[in-house]
Amino acid sequence: MPLPNTSIAHALDLADARHWTRLPPTRPAARLRHLLRTQSPDALAPRLFAYPEALTRWAEGDTHDLQPTHATLIEHEIYRTWQPHIRHRAHQQILDHDGCVTAQLHARFRFTTLSGEFDDPRLLRVTEDLPALHARHLFDARHRNAPEDELRRILADGIGEAYFFRALPLGQQQAAVTITDLHLIQFHY
Template sequence: MPPTNTSVAHALDIADQRHWTRRPPVRPSARLRHLLHSQDGTLLAPRLFAYPQALIRWADGDTSDLTPTRATLIEHEIYRTWQPEVRRRAHQQILEHDGCVTVQLHARFSFTTPSGEFPDPRLRRLTEDLPALHARHLFEARHGDATEEDLRRILADGIGEAYFFRALPPDQQQAAVNIADLHAVQFHY
């Protein structure tokens, strides 16, 4: 599992690559032309930590002052917005046909009970299939541009049900699982 991906949203976007019917542009200028064609530059600029004029200059091919960090942000934005209808159809087919959404995590967890929060200092490496309800919530949240915090909460609930509380009867599941420190995440579906 690649150790660099700590974003649930980006991990979902990377997993969606398998369902794309066309590849996104590769060069930063071509990526920016596509992004500026599909959304307003004044809304895109803050996400890329750039000025709208810089986006236009980069889209025209002058990438002399484009930093590697901004190029990575442009890549993440392309992955986030590429073929949204194809992505929705793929997610719907996965959910309708009892498809499996597997997550690999390398993280620390904490547990919240009525008597308080209890951090677990162990760094766990888990591979679990998410319950269908949690996979549905995760896909819906991603389509709704939910925050990273919301996506982590949904993922933590699914991991709690699939791993931590799978042997308990439903009436004994009183603890809430939280992802305290996410080192890596990857999805397969």
């Protein structure tokens, strides 16, 4: 059983995989050959926590010392980079046609109001459609490879508006929502 996903970026990449028009290579050597066509070994090596020489050797088929952690990182890199034009087009179609971007997460939250900060100790299971503006910001941030903290802030703002504060009267002050502990994240669109 795979470990639960706690990376917002990877969760978006997994959701994007449902829109691919063809599947990426499945073997690590073939995946590396594809990655090395678009990136140099020196640029790719730090993201895979490997030496450039090892990447070249693995791409040529000598994978006797390829660790499972490296194979997982190679898989994440393929999911991150596979069919970028298809990904952008799918995101644009979703946003242009009022499509739903549903986030399902298990997390703990912090609320910041005028009277202070409050941590909610409960692990909440939330499934909510993100407002279109927040979905657009999330896609834009992912396209420019924004850091995980920025993606988490955008998601927290969207969940706050869609889930926690949807019943508030229009003039009432909303609290700021922060995700303090993310146990699982999935997107569906």
